[in-house]
Amino acid sequence: MIKRSPMFLLTFTLLSGFALNTYTASANTDIGTTALVTTKQAVSVVSTSALAKTPGYSNPLITQKFGADPFAMVYDGRVYVYMSSDAFMYKNGNVSDNDYSNIKTITCISSDDMVNWTDHGEIPVAGSNGAAKWASNSWAPAVTHKIINGKEKFFLYFANNGGAIGVLTADTPIGPWTDPIGKPIVTTSTPGVNGVVWLFDPAVLMDDDGTGYLYFGGGIPGGSSPSQSQIANPKTGRVIKLDSDMIHTTGNASVIDSPFMFEDSGIHKYNGKYYYSYCSNFSGTHPTGTPPQGEIAYMVSDNPMGPFTYKGTFLKNPGSYFGVGGNNHHAVFQFKNQWYVTYHAQTLGKAMGITKGYRSPHINKLEYDGSGLIKTVQADMQGVGQVANLNPYKRTEAETIGWNSGLSTEKSKASGSMVSSINLDVTNINNGDWLAVSKADFGSGAKSFKANIASTVGGTIEIHLDSLDGQLIGTINVSPTGGEQQWKEMKCDVKSVSGVHNVYFKFNGNGTNNLFNIDYWQFIS
Structure with a gap:
């Protein structure tokens, strides 16, 4: 949730039952909403203080920040999603149109259940603070892994705006990342690249x-x-x-x-065939x-x-599903x-x-027909079902979030669990x-709860089951x-x-100050 920012006013109108209600919110306030939720069959209204991602639904994946141009990598039982780090740009104190020029980091999140997503923060890629100091931007990442000299290595490809493609390497899916060659991997001098208008949007396939x-590539000549x-x-x-x-x-x-x-190049392999996918242009007659x-x-x-044979389309423009369009990007x-x-x-x-x-x-299911053609995806806010229960008896990063209201994440000085x-x-x-968090499996019973907390103010953490006003099983006095x-x-006992x-x-x-920060939490049986 983006709650504190330079001062600006925003007014928005949401459908509530049969009435139109207008809300005005200033910076430094929570924006609680009645969210308009579109499903495959109908439009229903869910009353909640959660913004965009309402309890029970799984899209968008995160709401404490933005994230664009997602690319998914599956590794060791988890899905890692890497994204361009969209963030508000301002002009004269007001939010301005996103022109992507400030994007110099890559956001990474991961999940083993597709509903609760752990925020791993922003990877510093471009500019003086980034791993690739030669680059000015980091757009549209693609990531894969491979065993090199007996050791698992991870490779992150990114676009330096529309002019070149870089590569970073790491020993874990979340970093730290370094630039192994100190220059782009693909430039206008790369053999066969002549004629590409936009040298960007990489996708990687490990066969x-x-x-x-x-x-990679894109744009229209002329x-x-x-x-x-x-x-x-275009042949780009x-x-x-x-x-x-x-x-x-x-x-x-x-x-x-x-x-x-x-x-928006995309690539995957299904039943021995190679599927190249991309976003079509908005020009001319189709x-x-x-x-x-x-x-x-x-x-x-x-x-x-290649050569590749055109088959059709499988994902419409976001405007068809959500009432607000724009560019399209997928994996x-x-x-x-x-x-x-x-x-x-x-x-x-x-x-x-x-x-x-x-x-x-967002994430939705993708299916094929009997001949290997991709069925049209039904994109929606409901998203996908949870594929595994959360284990509450393991250390769970507090930044593992199913749904939330009013929160942000930040870099912590506490030691991380993966790196x-x-x-x-x-x-x-x-x-x-x-x-x-969604669907925590307590098995035969939990007896206590602990959390790693830092605070200058203090307060309480109430633990409820199944809803915000559900059964109160314990309270930590911070x-x-x-x-x-x-x-x-800090610890507390919990009802069985x-x-x-x-x-x-x-x-x-x-008070109005930050009450406390939370690093991780864990139930004890």
């Missing part, structure tokens, strides 16, 4: 034989006055083979003649049998380098024997009344704010620790709880 391929032929066949998509080290290319890039190509404007189209080949992935597509839409911005190009990640130097905490906690990064484990429950943490305290 079954361990060979990597990089897909400048400000392209011909219909250039619009229909490319694929190039990666060297065995994954940080260099080999050979020439091959042209992908994708009809009405605009941007005859029947070609992709409509701003939809995700796809082509199929028997070879990762297809498989997790626990189910296929999914992650994409972005301006749903959080819409809930805030700010539809100026600030995007949020000691990379950790976040939940902050910006005021009276009445709350956080919830006393000041001496600083907002001075950490102390067993079975599977949603868990709500309700925060109470006095």
